[in-house]
Every structure is written in C-alpha cells, then in structure tokens.
Amino acid sequence: MKPDTFxxxxxxxxxxxxxxLVLLTGCVMGPNYTKPAVNVxxxxxxxxxxxxxxxxxxxxxxxxxxxxxxxxxxxxxxHQNYDLQxxxxxxxxxxxxxxxxxxxxxxxxxxxxxxxxxxxxxTGQHSAASATYGTFGGVLSAAWEFDVWGRIQRSTEAAQxxxxxxxxxxxxxxxTLVTDLAAGYFRLLELDRELAIAQNSVANYTQSFxxxxxxxxxxKDSELPVQRTQALLKNSEANIATLKREIxxxxxxxxxxxxxxxxxIERGRLLTDQTLPPSPVGETTxxxxxxxxxxxxEQSIVNxxxxxxxxxxxxxxxxxxxxxxxxxxxxxxxxxxxxxxWSLAASAAGPIFTGGRLKAIYHQRQAFxxxxxxxxxxxxxxxxxETSDALVAQQTLVKQRENLEAQIAALQQSLSIAKLRxxxxxxSYFEVLEAEQQLYPAEYALAQTQRDQLLATVSLYKALGGGxxxxxxxxxxxxxx
Numbered sequence: 204m205k206p207d208t209f210x211x212x213x214x215x216x217x218x219x220x221x222x223x224l225v226l227l228t229g230c231v232m233g234p235n236y237t238k239p240a241v242n243v244x245x246x247x248x249x250x251x252x253x254x255x256x257x258x259x260x261x262x263x264x265x266x267x268x269x270x271x272x273x274x275x276x277x278x279x280x281x282h283q284n285y286d287l288q289x290x291x292x293x294x295x296x297x298x299x300x301x302x303x304x305x306x307x308x309x310x311x312x313x314x315x316x317x318x319x320x321x322x323x324x325x326t327g328q329h330s331a332a333s334a335t336y337g338t339f340g341g342v343l344s345a346a347w348e349f350d351v352w353g354r355i356q357r358s359t360e361a362a363q364x365x366x367x368x369x370x371x372x373x374x375x376x377x378x379t380l381v382t383d384l385a386a387g388y389f390r391l392l393e394l395d396r397e398l399a400i401a402q403n404s405v406a407n408y409t410q411s412f413x414x415x416x417x418x419x420x421x422x423k424d425s426e427l428p429v430q431r432t433q434a435l436l437k438n439s440e441a442n443i444a445t446l447k448r449e450i451x452x453x454x455x456x457x458x459x460x461x462x463x464x465x466x467x468i469e470r471g472r473l474l475t476d477q478t479l480p481p482s483p484v485g486e487t488t489x490x491x492x493x494x495x496x497x498x499x500x501e502q503s504i505v506n507x508x509x510x511x512x513x514x515x516x517x518x519x520x521x522x523x524x525x526x527x528x529x530x531x532x533x534x535x536x537x538x539x540x541x542x543x544x545w546s547l548a549a550s551a552a553g554p555i556f557t558g559g560r561l562k563a564i565y566h567q568r569q570a571f572x573x574x575x576x577x578x579x580x581x582x583x584x585x586x587x588x589e590t591s592d593a594l595v596a597q598q599t600l601v602k603q604r605e606n607l608e609a610q611i612a613a614l615q616q617s618l619s620i621a622k623l624r625x626x627x628x629x630x631s632y633f634e635v636l637e638a639e640q641q642l643y644p645a646e647y648a649l650a651q652t653q654r655d656q657l658l659a660t661v662s663l664y665k666a667l668g669g670g671x672x673x674x675x676x677x678x679x680x681x682x683x684x
Contacts, residue, residue, distance in 0.1 A: 231357065232353050232515040233511045233512020233515045239504065247587065248587075249595040258483055258485025259482040259669065260493055260671060261671075264381045264670050264681075267479060271471050277381050277384050277681075279463060280384055280460050280461040281678050285462065287380060290372055300366070301363050304355065309347075311345065313345075316342075321337065337534045340530060341530060346526075347524055351522050352515075367505075368503055371496075378665055382662070384460055389658060391454065394453060396474045397446055398447070400643060401443045404439040405443065408436035408639075415432050428636075454466070484667060485667065490590070490667065494586050494667070497583055501579055504579055507571050511569055514567075518565075521551070524547070525548050589662065589665075590666040596658075604653065617641075618635065
C-alpha cells in the first residue's frame with residue numbers, strides 16, 4: 204500500500220473513532236463563575252455633593268493635569284517607564300499561556316525520520332567478503348485528548364482570566380505612574396516655593412544683621428541683636444542648602460519614573476498658579492467597574508474558580524485516541540525493499556490511588572478561591588477608604604488654606620507695623636525679628652497646604668480609577684484640549 208493511501212486510511216479511521224467521543228464532551232467539571240456579593244454603600248463618606256453619574260474619573264489624565272511640562276513628563280513615562288514595560292511583557296506571557304492551554308484540546312501531530320548505513324565484512328582462511336546495506340524510515344504520529352470532563356476548558360478559562368488580570372494590572376500601573384508623577388511634580392513646585400521663601404528670609408535677615416552690626420560698632424546697641432540675627436540668618440542659609448538637595452533628589456526621582464537619566468525638570472506654572480478641574484466622585488457602584496485593582500482582583504477569582512474545575516477533572520480518566528502511519532525500507536546492493544505500517548488506538552488513563560495528592564490539590568485550590576474572594580472584598584474596602592480620605596482632605600484643606608492666608612495677612616501687617624514703630628524709635632528691632640520669625644513658618648505651611656490640595660485631587664483621581672474610558676493604547680497620546 205502506498206504511503207498516501209496509508210495517510211488517507213488512518214485519517215478516516217481517526218475521525219471515525221473520534222466522532223462518538225466528541226459527543227461525550229461538554230461535561231465541564233467545577234462551578235461556573237459567579238461574582239461574589241459585596242456590600243456597596245449608597246454614598247461615599249464625606250461626600251457633600253449628591254450622587255451623580257459624572258465623575259472626575261471619566262476625564263483622561265491630560266484633562267486633569269494640564270500643565271505642559273507635566274504632560275510631557277507623563278508622556279515620556281508612558282513610553283519609557285520600566286515598570287510599565289514589565290507589565291506589558293507579562294501580558295504577552297499571559298497571552299501565550301492562553302494559547303498553550305487552548306492547544307491541549309487540538310490534535311498533536313509529530314514525525315520521526317531516520318536513516319542508517321552498515322557494512323559487514325566476513326573473513327575466511329584465504330579471502331574476505333563484504334556486504335553493504337542501509338535502512339531508512341519515517342513515522343507520522345497523531346494524538347488527541349478529548350476534553351470529556353472540561354479539564355482543558357477550565358484550564359483555558361484560568362489562563363484567560365490571568366490574561367485579563369494582567370491587562371488590568373497594566374492599567375493600574377499606568378494610573379499609578381500618572382498620579383505618582385503628578386504628585387511628585389507638585390511636591391517639586393512646593394519645594395521651589397519653600398526655596399523662594401527661604402531666599403527671601405536670607406535677604407531680610409542679612410539686611411537686619413548688617414543694621415545691627417553697624418549699630419553695635421557705633422556703640423548704639425548691644426551685641427545681643429547681632430548674635431540673634433546671625434543665628435536666624437545661618438538657619439535660613441542651612442535651610443536653603445537642604446531645600447536645594449531635596450529639589451535635586453525630587454528631580455532625579457521624577458526622571459527615573461519617566462525613564463530618563465537624572466537631570467533637571469522643566470517647570471510650567473508656579474505652585475500658586477496651579478488649577479485642577481472640579482472633582483465629582485460619581486456613583487459608588489461605578490467604582491467597582493473603574494478601578495483596575497478591583498477588576499484585577501475579580502479576575503483572580505475567575506482564575507481560582509477555573510482551577511477548582513481543573514482539580515475536579517483530574518479525578519477522572521483522560522480519554523483520547525492516537526494514530527500512527529509510516530514506512531521502513533532496506534537497501535541491499537542495488538535492490539530496495541520496503542513496507543508500510545499504520546496503527547489506531549483509543550486509550551483511557553486515570554488515577555486509582557495517589558496517596559491523597561489529588562484530594563489535597565482540590566482542597567488547596569478551594570482554599571485559594573476563598574483567599575481571592577477575601578482579597579477582592581478587601582480591595583473594594585480599601586478603594587472606599589482611599590476615596591473617603593481624599594474627599595475629607597479636599598474639604599478640610601480648603602478651610603486650612605483660608606486660615607493660613609488670613610494668618611499670613613495678619614503677620615505681614617504686624618511686620619509692617621513693627622518696622623514702622625522701629626523707624627520712629629518707638630520699639631526695638633526685636634519686634635521686627637519676632638514678626639519675621641512668625642511670618643516665614645506660616646508661609647511654609649501655606650505652601651505645603653497648597654501642595655496638599657493638589658495632592659488630594661490627585662489621590663481622588665487615582666482612588667476613583669481615573670482615565671478608565673481611555674483605551675490602553677491611547678494613554679501615551681494626550682490630545683490637545
């Protein structure tokens with residue numbers, strides 16, 4: 204029989220044998236996934252505005268952070284950050300794992316080819332004779348496991364859930380990257396503002412020191428104000444050195460996030476000129492659909508649920524068929540002799556005694572499912588906590604800023620009065636020093652409060668799962684607006 208006849212015959216027999224077994228498939232072991240029940244409050248704690256569908260999370264990140272240098276920094280990070288590249292690589296790995304799992308449900312076909320030559324020599328008393336011959340052959344084999352119990356289907360479900368979870372993790376990395384850069388940028392602007400305050404204090408203390416030194420040398424005053432003013436001056440100069448170091452370190456940290464070598468960071472608007480859009484929070488139930496860590500946690504449950512089904516299917520036999528077709532040949536002298544072969548077999552293999560291994564695997568995967576459910580519910584609670592924390596920060600910082608601005612206005616007026624009284628000889632310069640000592644810390648506190656107001660909005664945007672409507676591939680392509 205010719206080789207092509209063998210192949211046709213084996214193929215027909217393979218599918219004829221497979222037909223009744225294919226009809227048995229569809230019995231999928233294990234529970235189908237059902238989303239766990241969670242308690243979702245009707246409103247966020249400290250939510251002042253009534254619940255509405257609109258949310259700051261609906262905006263793309265460039266609609267929230269509209270400072271051009273900051274946008275350029277974020278864009279660089281979304282193309283060059285290494286944590287994000289790691290997340291993308293893990294998605295590719297997960298996608299290939301899905302393909303591996305799916306491949307187990309298809310026929311596996313392979314081949315084996317071989318050839319050999321041999322010479323034999325026979326010696327006698329007066330002569331020797333030799334014979335040369337060769338062998339060659341090839342075999343085409345096929346095997347097909349029927350997913351009677353749904354093991355392959357559940358394994359594929361687990362791999363697909365892992366893929367979707369990795370995609371959610373990628374979006375979480377992008378959101379964290381964007382908000383970390385925004386927060387770091389606003390901290391940098393706050394350090395710039397503190398540096399400006401410190402430099403202003405140095406200028407004023409230097410003027411006072413020169414004045415007191417001249418009065419002391421002229422015998423009009425004691426050495427005490429000279430020493431006190433010099434101490435304040437040196438403290439401000441030390442503060443400038445500290446701030447310059449912190450500014451450089453903050454710039455370096457932002458560069459690393461952006462995938463750049465350490466270097467200076469371009470600034471846009473000053474801290475006091477920064478504005479962010481209104482920040483409605485939207486409905487509480489929408490949080491479960493927006494936050495990438497919640498979505499990733501749910502996919503972990505789907506994965507664990509499917510793995511329970513795989514563990515249950517492992518108790519049952521693996522059923523499949525195998526086929527083989529091939530031929531061998533022998534060359535001897537100038538002649539060739541050959542023959543063909545084929546085989547077709549059905550098999551069923553299953554466990555009888557495993558020492559409790561399969562049962563332990565099943566219970567372990569059930570326990571893992573319980574773990575993923577608890578982690579999912581914990582993630583939801585954390586999301587509501589972070590949202591409430593950001594909301595209360597926004598509300599209390601408004602009043603805090605108003606009070607600090609009023610305090611600074613009063614201190615500035617106090618300083619003006621003290622200088623006027625000193626110029627008219629009605630008070631010592633210690634009143635001026637005292638007013639300055641109270642003014643500069645208040646200005647530092649105001650700068651930090653202005654920063655914290657910006658950070659509260661950044662935290663709220665992250666807590667609500669900001670940018671959820673933007674396609675993953677569009678995060679690095681900010682649109683003008």
